[in-house]
Amino acid sequence: MTASPAGTGTFQLLATRRFGPFFATQFLGAFNDNLFKNALVVLLTFRAADWTTLSPGLIANLAAGLFILPFFLFSATAGQLADKYDKARLARLVKGLEMAIMALAAAAFWMHSFAGLMAALFLLGVHSTLFGPVKYALLPQHLREDELVGGNALVEAGTFVSILLGTLAGGVLAGTVAQPAWIAFGGFAVAAAGYAASRGIPAAPAPAPELAVNLNPLSETWRNLAFAGRERSVLLAIVAISWFWLYGALFLAQFPAYAKYVLGGGESAVTLLLAVFTVGIGIGSLLCDRLSRHRLELGLVPLGAIGLTLFGIDLYFASPAATDGSAPQALAALLGRPGVWRVLADLLLLGAFGGLFIVPLYALIQLRGEAAHRARIIAANNIVNALFMVVGALGAGALLDGGWTIPELFGAGALANAAVAVGLCIALPEFGRRFVACLTPGRRVVEIPARAAVDRAGRGKIGGS
Known part of the structure; x- marks a missing residue:
């Protein structure tokens, strides 16, 4: 891995190829999730009778449940894929999926299909589920140990800011556009920008390319917890x-x-x-x-x-x-x-x-x-x-x-x-x-735990500063 200067500050990471494209990709993804989800909830809350006979309260809870359900169903599979394949390539595939989901949502809006909108929301949950392991497992491959806390700090700060901005943008779109399909078109544009950003993420080679994927979420979840344990x-x-x-x-x-x-x-x-x-x-x-x-x-x-x-x-x-x-x-x-x-x-x-x-x-x-x-x-x-x-x-x-x-x-x-x-x-x-x-005054307050030797096998050689 080509090292950056030892003095690289936290915000300077945003200008590096090792971190900047990844940060933009994850920021835009979280923004889009919340834009679409909040716009959909606001739209169906105030115009519920035009779309379904369900009550607005039930719709809000149904939307929340459909978005979080994929984390239970597919997280175990997502973790295996992120260990088996290059994470930069997976990030681009996930962004491609996000664009397809927004196209589905546009069709559902145009056809006035409540079921289609719920399906799009569920698939956005799948998108977030697939990107989650990539998001946090990629950082140690591209950042030095003395950059990792700063990288995580930027990711956490950026995630919450993107949630706020996406929520606000979704509410504004739902309340201003005459044709709801524009919500999905806006989401497609954000997804396309996320895909463009993901093209700049350097390679992050798989640490376990020989892994055989187990599609059983129950047994694989238990195995994953055992790895953590x-x-x-x-x-x-x-x-x-x-x-x-x-x-x-x-x-x-x-x-x-x-x-x-x-x-x-x-x-x-x-x-x-x-x-x-x-x-x-x-x-x-x-x-x-x-x-x-x-x-x-x-x-x-x-x-x-x-x-x-x-x-x-x-x-x-x-x-x-x-x-x-x-x-x-x-x-x-x-x-x-x-x-x-x-x-x-x-x-x-x-x-x-x-x-x-x-x-x-x-x-x-x-x-x-x-x-x-x-x-x-x-x-x-x-x-x-x-x-x-x-x-x-x-x-x-x-x-x-x-x-x-x-x-x-x-x-x-x-x-x-x-x-x-x-x-x-x-x-x-x-x-x-x-x-x-x-x-305690006078005592050293920092700690640098040794990274396991096996971690070196997960590092790829990447370019950029």
Whole structure:
């Protein structure tokens, strides 16, 4: 691998061939997923009678379920493909699939087919499932160890920004275009741009080209978890990452109702909450690389967990009394309400500490997972992530139906996060030791775990700076 200068900064990675095209590819993919998904939900919510007899609430849940179902069905297969074939080539094939899906969606819009739109949404979930193992397993092949934390920080920050922008763009498209097929045409243009970006990704040779693909998702998922379990810290990182996605989804899913019934705002308030939380994630992710001095520093994980707990609890106390939501306030008036700025500060800091929590965990999996099985370990992580998010959504729905308020749900989630953090430090004392080292003056606060020798077999020779 042609090395970049030792002084390469985090943002300078965006200008390198080793990272820039990949970053653009994954950014545009996440943007497109959320553009289409949100545009479809908004369109079918406000014009449901024109498309189906299903209720808007059922449509929203059906859409969410169809998008996440492929993670359970195909993640195990996706991990095997990413270990068996060149990941750069797979990225281009996935982008080609994305363009085909948008063409299908355009046809479904034109033919006024609700079933066709749901099929397109399911296939977009398949697209994301296939790209997931490629996304995280490719980074260790193209980046040095001292670049890996920064690369992950950019990916996490970029992912959340693309989710925000895609969600906003989807809502705007759904509310402004006269012919819904333009939504799919816009998605096709984004997919084409993603394919063009993927053409610049350098080769990432397969670490296990002899692998025989097992199409049974149950047995292969179990095998993938077994691969992760060979290194205890990797398996615990998967559990911690999955908990983070459950915890984060707990907040994100409640933003519309929280903005309307707690803050007393309208759609602009929902956008504001999502934007503040997203900016926080980006700040925390990038700050993680700076605090760790471009090395894996596990002491930041307990620090992130502490912030996630404290500001989740403070959000419970900061939340104003509930309203009936019948008279939403304009954004300017809403910002003048007592306590709203404290709520926004809590959400910003929740996102920031979430970035500190999640980035080292992804880097840990990439550094300590065996290179020959890395994509399959990432696939196992994606499956467990999806499982946690579904269980969390069901649990939150049950608590809200049982009479809990949204602030009470946030507070309970924060307390549960504290329990998870304590359990994580007990299960892997290295987290606690590194956290203490970070707080102790005069002690070295960075850690560079040796990459397994087998990892060298997964590296390809690539050009570019």
